[in-house]
Amino acid sequence: METIDSVPPMKDLEIISDTNAIKILFEETRAKIVFNYLVNGSMTVKQLSDATGKNPGTILHHIQKLQEAGLVVQERTEQTPTGIVQRYYRATAREYRLGISGMMEANGGVAQFARDRLTSTISSLSVYGIEIPESQMKKAVDILRRLIERENVVSSNLPISNERAYQALPPAVRGDASRIMRRLSLEEDSEYQRLREEWHGFLRSHRKVGIENE
Numbered sequence: 490m491e492t493i494d495s496v497p498p499m500k501d502l503e504i505i506s507d508t509n510a511i512k513i514l515f516e517e518t519r520a521k522i523v524f525n526y527l528v529n530g531s532m533t534v535k536q537l538s539d540a541t542g543k544n545p546g547t548i549l550h551h552i553q554k555l556q557e558a559g560l561v562v563q564e565r566t567e568q569t570p571t572g573i574v575q576r577y578y579r580a581t582a583r584e585y586r587l588g589i590s591g592m593m594e595a596n597g598g599v600a601q602f603a604r605d606r607l608t609s610t611i612s613s614l615s616v617y618g619i620e621i622p623e624s625q626m627k628k629a630v631d632i633l634r635r636l637i638e639r640e641n642v643v644s645s646n647l648p649i650s651n652e653r654a655y656q657a658l659p660p661a662v663r664g665d666a667s668r669i670m671r672r673l674s675l676e677e678d679s680e681y682q683r684l685r686e687e688w689h690g691f692l693r694s695h696r697k698v699g700i701e702n703e
Contacts, residue, residue, distance in 0.1 A: 496562050496563070496564055497562075497581070498649070498652045499579065499580070499581065499582060499583060499652075499656070500581060500582035500583070500645070501582065501583055501584065501645075501647055501649060501655075501667050502582055502583070502584045502585075502586065502641075502644050502645045502647070502667075502671075503581055503582035503584070503585050503586075503645060504585075504586050504587075504588045504641045504642070504645045505560075505585055505586070505587055505588060506587075506588030507558075509558065510558040510559065510560060511587060513554050513555065513557075513558040513560070514555070514558065514560055514585065516551075518541070518543065518547070518551055519551045519554065519555055521541060522537055522541065522548070522551055522552070522555070523555065523560065523561065523580050523585075525540075526540060527561060527578060527579050527580040528580045528582070528583050528584070529660060530579060531564045531565065531577035531578060531579040532577065532578060532579075533575045533576060533577055533578070534548050534549050534552060534576070534578075535575070537552075537578075552578055556578075559581065560580065560581055560585075561578050561579065561580055561581065562578065562579060562581055563576050563577070563578055564577050564578065564579045565577050583663070583667075584667075586641055586644075586645075587603075588638065588641060589603055589607070589634050589637050589638055589641075593634065604630065607630045607633055607634060608626060608630060610633070611626065611629045611630065611633065612626075614692070618696055618697040619692050619695050619696050619697070620695055620697060621695050622695075625695070628691070629691065632684070632687055632688050632691055633688060635684055636681075636684045636685060636687075636688050639678070639680055639681045639684055640675060640681060643671075643674050643675055643678045643681055644671045644674065644675070646674075647667070647670055647671060647674055
């Protein structure tokens with residue numbers, strides 16, 4: 490087995506803001522390759538072909554697209570007893586999130602999708618008695634966008650001091666530990682705390698008084 494020295498450690502979380510990378514990742518087959526398999530470990534084109542039922546040539550094409558977008562890396566090579574060199578690929582992170590600000594600054598459908606997603610989320614708060622008038626919607630979207638973006642920045646920069654031990658953790662345990670440390674990092678980040686207080690204050694100012702359950 491030969492590892493590739495230039496390959497960076499796998500991130501716990503990666504934020505994707507580049508619209509081209511978003512389109513590449515969320516194509517159906519590529520999304521399956523990444524989220525079902527390569528976030529959990531390294532695999533060869535042949536292994537992915539067997540797992541997905543897709544032709545090896547098709548899998549290789551998708552892998553190359555993901556590599557070009559910086560979402561997949563070749564981690565190592567292994568030589569079989571017959572002399573064939575197998576290349577193992579893995580995702581660059583165990584979890585991916587979309588960068589809201591980058592999406593909203595994009596052109597076309599991606600930007601509209603991001604704005605619509607935030608607007609619909611804010612509007613849905615009415616079921617909890619928080620009514621945001623149309624005149625305040627732009628402000629609400631801006632505050633929530635900045636809050637989400639700060640959370641993404643803090644969460645994606647979470648340091649891992651022992652990469653080998655981290656990779657050896659069972660996926661469920663790794664996920665639980667990651668969530669605990671992300672919450673701790675957010676509690677310790679003053680900018681996130683400031684934005685959260687701004688957002689909560691905005692919500693409280695639009696909460697209806699004396700809500701009755703139907």
